[in-house]
Amino acid sequence: MTAVPIFDVKNRLPYFIHLVEGGETVQITRHGKPVARIISEDEAVKEQKTENQIFKDQIMDWRTKASDWLTNKEIDDVFNIPRTIEPDVRHPEDIEW
Incomplete structure (x- = not known):
């Protein structure tokens, strides 16, 4: 250098x-x-890919740890990830008995 x-x-x-x-x-x-x-541009691209992979690994690690106390939907909501299939989850008070 x-x-x-x-x-x-x-x-x-x-x-x-x-x-x-x-x-x-x-x-x-x-x-x-x-x-x-x-x-160089090539070096910048390499560094960016490395940083992106580190970030992705950290997110996956966090998701694994957070899955004990957050649902997948709550985790997706944090990252604003749209769900393609919304599960049919209703609260007990919404169910007609």
Whole structure:
């Protein structure tokens, strides 16, 4: 990874884009502290897929734990997931005896 001050990136952006196209990651610094990164589009897609998979795994883990105290419908409602088949659940007071 190449670390460069922000003013240098501003003045030579095409050069750093060329580095990124060659597979390098450019870290932009301000006063010696990292503030941003320039990465290739391919690398960004890989990172996004990884983040999405981590998020999906966390949701599935939460669903497993929450199933002890929430119904599937309540869990789906949290995530605003439409149900294709609505179960016929009626409260006892709604049933004619």
